[in-house]
């Protein structure tokens with residue numbers, strides 16, 4: 001086991017473990033099965049996401065987090081060496097389970113099975129930023145719509161300056177120590193892992209994301225992903 005503690009060594013030779021939360025229900029997709037097991041070109045989103053991480057060449061170990069009743073079938077489907085653990089009710093719970101299983105990590109990536117077409121080059125760029133000295137790195141893209149804040153009745157309460165807004169993607173990368181501290185301090189759920197790091201005062205750096213890393217959430221997203229998976233090589 002690599003047990004690097006020197007910060008410089010963490011950067012240069014530290015062990016990278018990627019967590020792939022895949023225990024969601026996929027209610028917005030509405031396919032009737034957990035989303036990570038919906039297929040593109042006959043391959044599950046989970047398998048595509050794992051393959052992308054492996055193809056990036058920058059990940060030492062992959063831990064997937066799945067519904068408890070899928071553990072055995074996922075072990076059979078995924079390449080040998082990929083670890084499989086049970087998820088929880090919310091994404092934050094599932095990531096927490098993955099962190100517990102990644103005790104030998106120096107650097108942690110948290111990815112979504114739902115971002116099945118993420119190019120390996122994006123994964124490599126996130127790890128390169130961590131190795132260059134960043135503690136928390138998230139891929140992000142400018143938003144193309146105007147974003148409004150609203151109250152519970154739907155009345156508009158504000159229009160944030162769009163130039164300051166970004167839509168963030170995964171994988172999000174962290175030093176393992178920082179992410180563990182963020183999760184230890186978390187007393188409520190977050191919609192992304194960087195949000196928990198922000199809550200403990202961590203500095204999170206964005207890098208330019210990739211449109212192919214979009215999250216397959218709705219039936220329209222799935223139609224787009226299936227069209228892209230048929231028409232394009234997965235690697236960019």
Ligand SMILES: Nc1ccn([C@@H]2O[C@H](COP(=O)(O)OP(=O)(O)OP(=O)(O)O)[C@@H](O)[C@H]2O)c(=O)n1
Nearest residue numbers: 021022023024025026027028089090094113114
């Ligand atoms: N309890 C949960 C909820 C989500 N996820 C994972 O987190 C990623 C992003 O979540 P999302 O896209 O919201 O997936 P679902 O929760 O499945 O979608 P929905 O909210 O529509 O049910 C997905 O890979 C999903 O499987 C998870 O591991 N455990």
Ligand SMILES: C[C@](O)(CO)[C@H](O)COP(=O)(O)O
Nearest residue numbers: 091112168169170191192215
């Ligand atoms: C983590 C995430 O993919 C970053 O954009 C996103 O916040 C997950 O949100 P979801 O509602 O759980 O899909």
